[in-house]
Amino acid sequence: MDDIDTKLNGTNSSNIDDFEMKFVTSKHLPYVILTVLIVLMNTFVILLFSFNKNLRKPYNFLLLSLSVSDLIYGLVGLPLALVCSTVPVCLPCVFSYSFVVFTSISTVLHILVISYERYIIIVFPFRMQQIGRVSFELKLSACLWFISILIPPIQYIWLPPTEASCFEDWSEEVATTEQIYTFSIMAIFVGLPVLLLLYADVSVFFVVRRQLAGIEKTSVGPRDSQQRLQKEKRVLVLFAVMMFYFVVSWSFYYASIIMHSIEGWDYNLPVWLAETGDILRCSTPLVNPILYILLKHDFRRVVCHGVRRFVRKYSGLQKEGSDAQYSNGGRSLGGRSDSRNVTERTEFL
Numbered sequence: 001m002d003d004i005d006t007k008l009n010g011t012n013s014s015n016i017d018d019f020e021m022k023f024v025t026s027k028h029l030p031y032v033i034l035t036v037l038i039v040l041m042n043t044f045v046i047l048l049f050s051f052n053k054n055l056r057k058p059y060n061f062l063l064l065s066l067s068v069s070d071l072i073y074g075l076v077g078l079p080l081a082l083v084c085s086t087v088p089v090c091l092p093c094v095f096s097y098s099f100v101v102f103t104s105i106s107t108v109l110h111i112l113v114i115s116y117e118r119y120i121i122i123v124f125p126f127r128m129q130q131i132g133r134v135s136f137e138l139k140l141s142a143c144l145w146f147i148s149i150l151i152p153p154i155q156y157i158w159l160p161p162t163e164a165s166c167f168e169d170w171s172e173e174v175a176t177t178e179q180i181y182t183f184s185i186m187a188i189f190v191g192l193p194v195l196l197l198l199y200a201d202v203s204v205f206f207v208v209r210r211q212l213a214g215i216e217k218t219s220v221g222p223r224d225s226q227q228r229l230q231k232e233k234r235v236l237v238l239f240a241v242m243m244f245y246f247v248v249s250w251s252f253y254y255a256s257i258i259m260h261s262i263e264g265w266d267y268n269l270p271v272w273l274a275e276t277g278d279i280l281r282c283s284t285p286l287v288n289p290i291l292y293i294l295l296k297h298d299f300r301r302v303v304c305h306g307v308r309r310f311v312r313k314y315s316g317l318q319k320e321g322s323d324a325q326y327s328n329g330g331r332s333l334g335g336r337s338d339s340r341n342v343t344e345r346t347e348f349l
Contacts, residue, residue, distance in 0.1 A: 027085075027275075028082060028085060028086065030279060031078060031081070031082055031282065032082070034078065034279070034282055034283060034286065035074055035078045035079060035082075037286050038070060038071070038073065038074030038078070038283075038285045038286045039071060039074040039075060041286055041289045041290065042067045042068075042070045042071035042074060042285065042289055043071060044289070045063075045064075045067040045289045045293070045299075046064065046067055046068065046071065048299070048302060048303070049063075049064050049067075052302050054298060054301075054302060055298060055299065055302060057298075058132050058133060058134050058136075058137045059117070059132055059137075060298070061134070061137040061138065061141055062110055062113060062114050062117075062137060062140065062141055062144075063110075063114070063292060063296075065110060065141040065144065065145070066106070066107070066110040066111075066288060067288075067289055069102075069103070069106040069107070069110070069145075069148070069285075070103075070107075070284075070285030070286075070288055070289065071285075073099060073102075073103045073285050074285055074286075076099060077096060077099030077100070077102070077103060078282060080092045080093075080095055080096035080099060081096045081099075081100075081282075083096075084096050089163070090162075090163045090164075091161060091162075091163065094159075094161045095161065097155075098152040098153065098155070099152075100253075101151060101152040101155075101185065102148050102149065102151075102152050103284070103285065104185070104189065104190070104250065105147065105148045105151055105152075105185070105189045106144065106145075106148040107246055107284060107285075107288070108189050108190060108193045108243075108246065109144045109147060109148060109189070109193070110144060111193075111197070111239050111242050111243050111246070112193045112196060112197055112243075113140060113144060114239055115197055115200055115201075115236055115239040115240070115243075116196070116200055117131050118200075118204070118232050118235055118236045118239070119200040119203065119204055119236070121232060122204050122207055122208060122232050122233075122236075123203060123204065123207050151185065151189075154181065155178070155181060158173075158174050158177045158178070159174065159178070179261050182257055182261075183261075186254055186257075190247075190250070190254065193243070194243065194247060197239075197240065197243050200236070201236060201237075201240050204232075204233065204236050205233075208230075208232070208233045231297065234295070234297070235296065237295075238291065238292060238295045238296055241291060241295070242287075242288060242291055242292075245284070245287055245291070246284055248280065249277070249280035249281045249283065249284055249287075250280075250281050250284070251277075252269065252273065252274070252276070252277025252278075252280070252281065253277060253278075253281050255269075256268075256269055256274070256277070
């Protein structure tokens with residue numbers, strides 16, 4: 001939401017007072033709905049992982065970690081942004097901006113690490129035997145959380161989280177430091193991961209293509225090996241799609257920051273473009289679980305199986321009800337026919 005950036009980036013109090021600090025249905029209701037959907041979807045994924053043993057595999061631990069990260073953003077980050085947009089207080093904006101940085105770093109690191117696990121399994125299958133072990137995946141997840149939590153509070157060194165930080169003009173030194181901090185995050189946690197993921201995807205594409213061609217040419221490769229390669233390729237494509245959506249959805253936000261640093265804070269994107277970019281950026285924690293439920297085979301199989309069981313159970317109840325109704329109707333019709341036979345016999349006699 002643009003109000004966060006406006007409050008945190010050296011605007012004076014007169015400019016802040018110009019904002020309409022109240023709940024506007026047309027503006028804020030989509031974020032409320034988005035918050036509810038993010039919480040529900042990521043809670044659903046966590047429950048799937050908890051209650052289905054087929055999903056409790058070490059390879060899915062990082063996906064569970066990403067869902068927890070997205071859930072925290074839905075429970076804390078977006079509500080703080082809504083408070084910042086509707087209530088004239090500063091601290092929610094400060095911490096909301098920290099959650100924006102946390103979500104950005106956490107999403108990128110999780111997608112990058114999961115993708116490179118697949119890359120190593122396909123390209124160097126005998127180099128990293130510890131990949132897929134519970135202890136290794138838990139340590140990896142802990143490292144990602146440590147980095148994601150460590151980076152946002154660095155900003156508090158030159159911008160302490162106080163009410164005055166939103167209402168004081170920045171000095172030239174603070175503004176320069178903030179620009180260095182922001183551009184460093186963009187370079188290290190956006191630009192570099194995108195290049196690394198692009199390299200991994202291209203490399204895996206050629207390796208899988210070469211291996212599949214070799215299996216088909218010699219006709220001696222086991223079929224399960226061919227299926228495994230295709231499966232790993234699909235998984236890597238899934239995370240490439242997730243990274244692509246992240247880049248597209250966050251590009252408006254980072255483009256706005258770049259233009260502000262060049263043109264000054266008087267420059268603003270068109271309202272419709274800024275609002276579209278905000279919705280896309282805030283929907284990343286919702287799109288992530290939807291993508292790997294729809295595109296990852298084990299998650300999709302569990303969900304489809306649950307849906308089929310529910311439909312079968314519901315349709316079975318309906319069928320039982322209709323059978324019972326038919327049976328009762330048959331008995332009543334039978335009763336009527338018996339009484340009619342007795343009457344006819346009596347008349348005959």
